[in-house]
């Protein structure tokens with residue numbers, strides 16, 4: 583297995599284009615390296631993108647939006663106070679990943695491209711309406727994050743492409759997000775249910791825009807449009823929240839396994855989605 587760590591975006595794209603056998607892009611390696619250790623066939627070439635400046639920077643745009651490099655780790659992200667203030671839900675989702683050691687390496691791009699149904703940052707990224715910049719050997723394109731994962735473990739990226747960065751839109755006033763997950767153990771476990779809510783209020787506290795995304799309850803994250811519509815034009819009154827929870831339950835398609843039955847995951851997801859909506863709402867009011 584060959585290894586290279588290009589120092590520029592152009593070199594990374596050239597390395598992807600020149601590769602003749604199988605290639606894997608690597609950021610933190612916290613998903614990739616345990617897989618090799620477990621016996622998954624190794625690629626001919628590993629391209630480490632951590633030295634590509636565009637994949638490591640976090641910057642705020644003049645309109646208030648953000649660009650986050652795909653190889654930025656949880657630690658790097660949570661150190662950015664302006665980003666945490668604008669996108670508390672997305673940053674708390676990254677904060678939940680793994681342990682102190684994992685936080686120092688695990689990246690936002692790796693969490694998405696690993697394409698696990700239980701990935702914590704992905705529901706929050708989708709609810710944030712994040713887009714990704716994708717570079718290939720001779721091309722560049724942009725996609726909404728929700729279009730990237732096609733099935734568990736698979737993305738729509740070609741072998742000669744990788745995600746360079748994510749862009750987050752400018753935050754309107756009275757707008758906030760939240761992410762909550764449930765793990766069977768309190769330490770180092772992956773979600774059996776997760777819910778991200780991103781909403782914007784008008785000056786009277788009425789919800790004007792809302793995005794709800796459910797994690798770990800389907801082969802890919804569930805963009806729960808019908809549930810979000812229930813919250814529009816409301817102030818999250820009790821009766822609205824009951825209808826919202828019922829709709830969330832209808833949209834869950836979880837598996838049953840030793841970590842939780844489908845019924846349990848469905849019930850928990852509805853509770854998490856309601857709580858995430860309440861947290862996002864109170865943040866937006868504040």
Ligand SMILES: Cc1cc2nc3c(=O)[nH]c(=O)nc-3n(C[C@H](O)[C@H](O)[C@H](O)COP(=O)(O)OP(=O)(O)OC[C@H]3O[C@@H](n4cnc5c(N)ncnc54)[C@H](O)[C@@H]3O)c2cc1C
Nearest residue numbers: 609610611612613614680688689691692693695701702745
């Ligand atoms: C002990 C432990 C605990 C964990 N806990 C959690 C948890 O609580 N929640 C959670 O969601 N995950 C968890 N994970 C999984 C993992 O840490 C995350 O998915 C992490 O974000 C992956 O990022 P990475 O940079 O390490 O990815 P890598 O291992 O470098 O890559 C993962 C996959 O994505 C591809 N890839 C990486 N970057 C790019 C890119 N920019 N463009 C295209 N393809 C790319 C790689 O080729 C590979 O297929 C845990 C892992 C471990 C080992």
